[in-house]
Structure formats: C-alpha cells, structure tokens
C-alpha cells in the first residue's frame with residue numbers, strides 16, 4: 001500500500017545541513033498497522049511527512065496505493081492527499097468550531113453538499129463514539145475525545161491510509177489504550193492501512209503488525225513484529241523486553257532465550273537442568289502478549305563458559321527457542337549468538 005524507496009530528506013538552514021532521512025526503504029502492506037520507532041531526532045516525523053508530501057524529499061520515491069505522489073500535478077496531488085488521513089499528537093482542532101464542525105471542515109473543503117455532509121459527520125462521530133458530544137467545543141472535551149475528533153476528521157475523505165504522528169504521546173496510559181483500541185478496530189473494520197510513528201514500545205506491542213526502528217535517519221531493522229522479536233540482536237526485542245547489561249564473569253554462560261507460542265508453554269529451564277544435571281540460574285525476564293501470541297524473553301546463567309555449554313545451547317535451539325549468548329564474538333558458539341557490543345534499545 002505504501003512503498004518508500006531510497007528516500008532522502010536534507011534540511012538546509014543558515015548554512016547548516018541536517019540529513020533527517022538518509023536512504024530509507026520501507027514497504028507497508030495493505031491492511032496492516034506499521035509502526036516506526038525511534039528516539040527524538042531519528043527522522044520519524046520527516047519520514048511520515050514525506051509520505052503525503054507535506055515535506056518534499058530530495059531523493060527517492062513514495063508510492064501510495066500504486067500512485068507515485070511525486071509525479072502528480074497540483075490538483076491530482078490534492079485529491080490523492082484527501083485519501084491519506086493524518087492525525088497528530090496535539091490534535092490540531094479548530095477551537096471556534098464544535099466537534100461536528102471540526103469533522104465537517106474537510107468535507108466542506110472537498111465541496112461535499114450540506115445534506116450529505118451532515119449524514120457523513122453523523123456517521124463519522126458514531127464510528128469514533130462521539131455522537132453525544134457533537135455540539136461540544138474542543139475546550140469542553142478530554143484529550144482522548146479530542147483525538148477521537150482528530151481521527152473522525154482524518155477519516156472524512158474515506159482514506160485507505162491513515163498516518164499517525166505520535167497520536168497518543170500527549171495522553172495518559174488508560175486513554176492511550178482506548179485510542180489504540182479504536183485505531184485497531186478501524187484498521188480491521190475499514191481495512192485501513194495505518195502507518196504510525198512513536199517512541200513508545202507499548203504502541204508497537206499493542207497494535208502493530210510490523211515495525212521499523214530508525215536511528216539517525218536510517219532504518220536499522222524492520223519486519224513483522226513477531227519476526228523481529230525472535231531475531232537475535234533485535235533492538236525491538238531489547239526495547240520490549242528490557243534486561244540490564246549482563247555481568248559476565250567468565251566462568252558462566254549468560255544466555256537470553258526468546259520463546260513464543262507453544263515453546264512458551266514448555267518448561268525448558270527445568271528440562272535443561274534435568275537433562276544435563278546442571279543448576280540453571282534465572283537472571284530476569286518477561287512475557288508479553290503480542291498480537292495474540294505469547295512471546296517471552298528469559299535471561300539464564302549456565303555453569304561453565306560458553307565453549308563447555310555447546311550441547312546445552314544446541315538443546316535450547318532444537319527446542320525452537322531463539323538463543324543469544326552474551327560475551328561471544330561472532331559465531332563462536334553457534335548460529336544466532338550475539339556479540340556483547342550492542343547499542344541501547346530505543347526506549
């Protein structure tokens with residue numbers, strides 16, 4: 001649904017150049033919720049704004065629903081933009097208009113006749129659960145309700161794509177959860193493709209099918225969330241299952257084990273301890289429900305250095321677990337191991 005190819009955007013101000021997006025390739029499939037994660041300044045907003053050409057990229061291509069936006073003329077681009085909704089962190093509502101008036105605004109701009117407009121506004125308010133607040137002004141409703149107005153307004157042109165720029169960052173956790181639930185619901189009911197940017201791991205955990213992690217204008221990893229979490233060395237996995245830097249003593253092996261679905265239900269720690277008659281020390285871990293699948297990460301410590309634990313590590317891998325051995329450079333202890341030198345996760 002969205003194809004971004006070799007996208008590059010450089011800001012030039014007062015003789016200074018900042019490369020905000022530095023050669024990004026990204027594909028968002030139709031009907032998925034795709035999250036772009038990254039710290040402040042990573043280039044997320046710029047990337048998102050290039051998708052509807054609020055920012056014009058210096059290089060690269062952006063295709064939305066098969067159309068190359070950079071090739072469209074003024075009128076065509078305006079029409080194409082109407083099919084790409086956008087919501088913002090600070091809602092951007094018109095304070096002098098009621099809730100209904102705010103939702104009607106884009107319909108007026110599109111030239112939708114008055115009677116049709118009223119019916120469509122009612123339909124949109126119903127969709128986001130705001131029918132009772134149609135006549136309230138933005139100052140009279142909560143942050144969560146304001147974002148619902150923002151969502152209704154963004155859906156006015158029946159877009160196939162919704163861009164979300166930190167839509168829940170200004171909301172408390174409970175309200176965030178209800179807005180994310182609404183977005184998930186709209187994604188399923190309307191087949192809406194959602195591209196969102198966030199710095200919150202929780203957003204990815206709750207609603208994203210796929211994700212990308214950005215750093216310094218580049219995408220450092222991307223793919224389906226489940227696959228990323230099971231990929232050794234994944235920043236997303238480290239962000240979602242935060243564990244402190246391991247203390248490596250040399251006479252033990254510290255291993256991060258990621259497990260999902262069925263393998264999450266098997267008692268692999270006790271099986272390992274029994275099979276090899278060893279004491280397995282549990283150092284930390286967490287289990288999360290990701291898109292209906294249980295995925296977890298456990299840090300365990302085995303007696304003896306990694307080279308004497310080859311059979312134990314193979315045992316874990318054969319049980320379908322993703323195994324990352326700390327303090328092992330390259331591939332010394334088998335595929336999927338990781339070196340210690342890794343950058344901190346995104347949040």
Ligand SMILES: Nc1ncnc2c1ncn2[C@@H]1O[C@H](COP(=O)(O)OP(=O)(O)OP(=O)(O)O)[C@@H](O)[C@H]1O
Pocket residue numbers: 011012013018019020038039040041042043044045046047
């Ligand atoms: N209009 C602009 N003019 C000059 N530099 C800009 C402009 N907008 C963004 N930048 C710079 O581009 C880089 C990427 O900014 P961007 O806002 O895209 O990042 P971000 O990941 O969305 O961060 P945040 O979450 O803080 O908004 C930053 O170094 C920023 O200072």
